[in-house]
Amino acid sequence: MQIFNIVIAGVGGQGVLMASKVLAESALASGMDVKQNEVHGMAQRGGSVISFVRIGQQVNSPVVMPGTADLLISFEPLEALRYIHYLKPGGRLVYNKVSINPSTVAAGLAVYPQDVEEQIAAADADTYGVEALSIAREAGNGKAVNMVMVGAVMKHLPFNEEIITEVVKQISKGTGVEVNMKALAGGAAA
Amino acid sequence: MKKIISGNEAIALGFGDSGGVFASGYPGTPSTETLEEVARLGDVYCEWAPNEKVALESVIGGSIAGGRSLSTMKHVGVNVAADALLTLTYTGVNAGLILMVSDDPGMHSSQNEQDSRNYAKFAKVPMLDPADSQEAYDMVRAGFEISEAFDTPLMLRTTTRVSHAKGVVVPGDKIAPQIGEWVKDVPKYVMLPNFGKLKHIEVEARLLKLQEFAETTPLNRIEMAETDLGIITSGVAYQHVREACPNASILKLGLVHPLPEKKIREFAGSVKRLMIVEEMDAIFEEQIRAMGINVDIGKNKLPLCGEINADIIRTALGESSGEKANPVEGLPQRPPVFCPSCAHRDLFTILSKLKVFVSGDIGCYTLGALPPMNAMHSVIDMGASISAAHGMAKVNAIAGRDEKPVAVIGDSTFFHSGMTGLLSMAYNAGNALVIIMDNRTTGMTGGQENPGSGVTLQGVPTRQVEIAPLVKALGIDNVAELNAYDLKETEAAIKKGLETPGPYVLIDKNPCILRYKIRKDAMTVEQDKCTGCRACLKVACMALGLTASGEKQKVRVDPNICNGCGVCAQMCKFDAMHTIEGENNANL
Numbered sequence: 001m002q003i004f005n006i007v008i009a010g011v012g013g014q015g016v017l018m019a020s021k022v023l024a025e026s027a028l029a030s031g032m033d034v035k036q037n038e039v040h041g042m043a044q045r046g047g048s049v050i051s052f053v054r055i056g057q058q059v060n061s062p063v064v065m066p067g068t069a070d071l072l073i074s075f076e077p078l079e080a081l082r083y084i085h086y087l088k089p090g091g092r093l094v095y096n097k098v099s100i101n102p103s104t105v106a107a108g109l110a111v112y113p114q115d116v117e118e119q120i121a122a123a124d125a126d127t128y129g130v131e132a133l134s135i136a137r138e139a140g141n142g143k144a145v146n147m148v149m150v151g152a153v154m155k156h157l158p159f160n161e162e163i164i165t166e167v168v169k170q171i172s173k174g175t176g177v178e179v180n181m182k183a184l185a186g187g188a189a190a
Numbered sequence: 191m192k193k194i195i196s197g198n199e200a201i202a203l204g205f206g207d208s209g210g211v212f213a214s215g216y217p218g219t220p221s222t223e224t225l226e227e228v229a230r231l232g233d234v235y236c237e238w239a240p241n242e243k244v245a246l247e248s249v250i251g252g253s254i255a256g257g258r259s260l261s262t263m264k265h266v267g268v269n270v271a272a273d274a275l276l277t278l279t280y281t282g283v284n285a286g287l288i289l290m291v292s293d294d295p296g297m298h299s300s301q302n303e304q305d306s307r308n309y310a311k312f313a314k315v316p317m318l319d320p321a322d323s324q325e326a327y328d329m330v331r332a333g334f335e336i337s338e339a340f341d342t343p344l345m346l347r348t349t350t351r352v353s354h355a356k357g358v359v360v361p362g363d364k365i366a367p368q369i370g371e372w373v374k375d376v377p378k379y380v381m382l383p384n385f386g387k388l389k390h391i392e393v394e395a396r397l398l399k400l401q402e403f404a405e406t407t408p409l410n411r412i413e414m415a416e417t418d419l420g421i422i423t424s425g426v427a428y429q430h431v432r433e434a435c436p437n438a439s440i441l442k443l444g445l446v447h448p449l450p451e452k453k454i455r456e457f458a459g460s461v462k463r464l465m466i467v468e469e470m471d472a473i474f475e476e477q478i479r480a481m482g483i484n485v486d487i488g489k490n491k492l493p494l495c496g497e498i499n500a501d502i503i504r505t506a507l508g509e510s511s512g513e514k515a516n517p518v519e520g521l522p523q524r525p526p527v528f529c530p531s532c533a534h535r536d537l538f539t540i541l542s543k544l545k546v547f548v549s550g551d552i553g554c555y556t557l558g559a560l561p562p563m564n565a566m567h568s569v570i571d572m573g574a575s576i577s578a579a580h581g582m583a584k585v586n587a588i589a590g591r592d593e594k595p596v597a598v599i600g601d602s603t604f605f606h607s608g609m610t611g612l613l614s615m616a617y618n619a620g621n622a623l624v625i626i627m628d629n630r631t632t633g634m635t636g637g638q639e640n641p642g643s644g645v646t647l648q649g650v651p652t653r654q655v656e657i658a659p660l661v662k663a664l665g666i667d668n669v670a671e672l673n674a675y676d677l678k679e680t681e682a683a684i685k686k687g688l689e690t691p692g693p694y695v696l697i698d699k700n701p702c703i704l705r706y707k708i709r710k711d712a713m714t715v716e717q718d719k720c721t722g723c724r725a726c727l728k729v730a731c732m733a734l735g736l737t738a739s740g741e742k743q744k745v746r747v748d749p750n751i752c753n754g755c756g757v758c759a760q761m762c763k764f765d766a767m768h769t770i771e772g773e774n775n776a777n778l
Binding site for chain 2: 012013014021024025037039044059061063065066067078079085089098102103106108111113114119124133142145
């Protein structure tokens with residue numbers, strides 16, 4: 001099979017890395033080779049975060065090149081726009097429609113573009129927006145946005161949805177299992 | 191069983207599986223998770239040292255006492271440990287000793303982009319350079335074997351894309367830890383000049399033996415394919431080469447110092463064009479050119495700065511990577527920022543207002559340099575805030591400038607190497623205000639324990655070192671506490687510190703809200719009281735923003751972000767901001 005390239009973008013603290021882990025573990029459980037990579041280190045909340053997951057028979061580089069992503073999952077609209085050039089022409093974009101102000105906007109030094117949704121819609125991509133925060137809250141925890149987003153892309157991944165569900169069960173701690181299961185289902189139904 | 195783990199986790203696992211006995215390091219991106227994983231696995235004793243020099247020296251002791259030992263640090267940490275390393279290479283080891291160093295090409299989270307392969311040459315020690323998690327795992331075992339066979343410390347070098355990239359690992363057999371004898375051997379371990387002179391001769395002879403080993407070890411392998419293009423590469427650059435040039439022949443170096451000259455010569459002779467793909471410095475290229483081998487494509491086409499990737503390699507070869515959309519321009523940046531309700535925000539709000547010169551340091555608080563605070567004016571290395579402020583004050587005095595510099599440093603950085611700077615300030619009659627933000631954790635790297643947190647790396651309660659008595663013992667008389675969350679009090683305390691002649695230390699003890707999961711009641715803005723003056727926006731909190739519509743834009747609080755420190759309310763002159771009792775919906 002061709003390598004399936006996924007880019008996950010969001011804001012520090014939204015759980016991009018946990019979502020990446022779910023996809024990587026699911027690929028491994030499906031018997032595929034996988035590399036997952038993000039750059040982290042700055043522990044603070046609020047910075048732009050980007051993570052790569054590459055799945056195939058044999059994966060070499062851990063890095064997705066711009067213009068080659070099959071799927072871009074963005075946890076925030078502005079971040080979708082920031083990394084939309086990673087998508088290959090006609091690639092799929094699934095994004096959370098709830099915006100978070102960058103510190104530059106919060107400090108009054110920049111303006112959050114009013115036309116983010118229009119710009120996203122105008123791109124050469126198969127695009128779908130999700131109200132992930134309200135779905136996460138319904139599932140029982142606003143922090144479960146990442147699992148809602150995983151749920152929303154489940155049917156577009158090159159492996160079985162049941163494997164993903166099983167992986168999420170395994171890595172959720174205690175009471176988190178129920179919330180994450182609901183979040184996955186809510187995302188899948190969105 | 192197959193696992194998908196990062197390079198750092200693989201090294202930790204490899205250490206436990208390879209008879210490891212003792213590990214010590216200092217947190218630093220991208221190396222940090224290695225020791226955290228050793229601790230999580232729980233098989234082997236491990237600890238955080240206050241700095242990298244102490245870590246490496248402790249590990250030297252571990253090796254002399256007969257246990258396979260590992261020290262972990264980021265690239266700049268080796269500068270701190272270099273004094274130990276450059277003589278350790280003379281003494282050699284008893285049990286195997288690995289110094290793991292993580293480079294950060296692209297400077298994702300570092301103050302410089304130094305290439306640690308220079309240290310392997312400098313110290314005349316072997317260095318391994320894994321290309322993925324499986325190699326990282328395997329090279330720990332190989333590293334200990336080389337270290338013991340050649341009586342040498344060994345450097346295991348990773349880069350960010352190996353340390354943090356997750357890949358599939360199949361672990362090997364686990365060796366039980368074997369602790370050898372603790373031997374007294376004066377000529378081997380006492381580097382007086384007479385013994386050192388003999389040892390230097392041994393080091394040079396050892397390097398020649400390692401060169402012979404490099405020729406035959408499977409760590410260096412030739413993957414012959416088409417002979418039009420041959421590429422010499424190592425580490426993660428090998429993966430990018432495989433991606434960009436699937437048909438090229440490759441000499442993949444796993445042992446990157448010393449180089450296998452015969453193998454390189456043989457490979458170069460078997461291909462039409464020779465290319466060298468290495469991130470950062472031209473270390474292979476310079477050595478290979480010095481062998482008299484012609485290099486067709488190297489740093490003449492590839493960058494010395496930043497990371498290499500498949501597209502960069504294709505461009506260097508004159509190939510196209512296809513039509514690509516450009517990034518969308520003009521988007522507001524989303525730089526890292528102080529967490530909602532972090533006490534650093536409050537401190538820098540005041541430092542920004544007072545327009546003082548701030549000599550900064552390495553930690554979360556370095557973000558005080560960014561707009562709109564713009565309140566940090568020099569950041570060099572761990573501990574430099576205090577010693578550089580001392581030098582500034584001395585020259586200011588000579589120049590007749592009546593301005594006192596302010597140093598800002600965190601607890602972990604103070605323990606690391608701020609203490610000696612403060613000792614110098616006391617000894618040399620300095621004149622600076624030093625603010626120690628003691629949040630009881632090593633915050634920037636993700637909240638590691640340190641001598642002030644009261645817990646060891648392995649979770650054992652331990653002595654909690656208090657900073658105020660330490661500062662007094664270093665010779666500072668004026669020491670006061672600070673509560674940065676109270677802006678008025680903070681401003682008054684800083685002014686007092688600036689007006690009082692001589693060294694003056696303020697210590698803020700508010701804990702890291704992220705590490706200690708502190709939540710407070712959220713804020714809200716009464717829209718009819720808000721005048722839209724934007725005074726509160728000066729605190730640069732991402733929970734704040736302007737309302738979209740209306741004649742005059744007013745401020746609103748994002749309930750999904752606000753963690754309720756209330757610094758914004760202290761900036762408000764119209765009493766428009768207040769807490770909502772019992773409510774906190776922050777979900778970052």
